[in-house]
Amino acid sequence: MNPSQIKLVQDSFAKVAPISEQAALLFYGRLFEVAPSVRAMFPDDMSEQRKKLMATLALVVGGLSNLEAVLPAASALAKRHVNYGAKPEHYPVVGGALLWTLEKGLGDAWTPEVADAWTAAYGTLSGYMIEEAYGRAQAAE
Template sequence: MTPHEIHLIRHSFNLVQPHAADTAQQFYDNLFDADPGLRALFRTDIRHQGERLMTMLAAAIRVLDDPYTLHAALRLLGRRHVGYGVQPAHYATVGAALIKTLRDGLGDAFTAEVHDAWAAMYGVVSRTMMEAAHEGAGVQTAMP
């Protein structure tokens, strides 16, 4: 990711972070609207899960300019998500729900450039997590 993309992500996240609970709820509403079957993967209270989501996003965004730390954390997360029942196809649904949530939450501040920065970041997140999940399962697969 470029320094400019990192700046755009950090700036736009700072705009939604004060509304973290609402942002997280909107994300899960978007996610479950897109794939109602995903609701079964969440065994904890969705508000608590939303807090964890926003904390994880904030932590990842803090280390976007430190790829080693970011990738190490994402690899652990990817291996852990296998145990939750997350499948590779779920990552696209999550990415679409995230982008929709940001677009709705940021309004006019969600420019094409901000969209592309978030899409790039989510690409790194999803690829790294899926690679780790496949390696943890003993499956070697090339990621797109």
């Protein structure tokens, strides 16, 4: 990711943060729509999970300028996700749901440049998390 992409991600997330509850509802609604099998990995009451999602996104987005600072937390999160049943093939599905959510939440502010920046950010982080949780071979697939 280059500095311009980091700024686009951070600026666009700042526009979504005020509607974080709605964004989290959109995200999980979309995720469970496109991948109903993952619903069983989550609690029945999703209110805390939605808060965790948005808090984690805020932490990562805020740390993009100093990625080394957020990588230990991303590694720990990736390893916890293995215990919940997450598999490498879930990461692209989650990424698709995230991008869809951002597109809906940002409306006209969702430009091709913003989409590219978020795609790069998610690709960087998810690749790292897959590698941390499953090893380098899985991350390359």
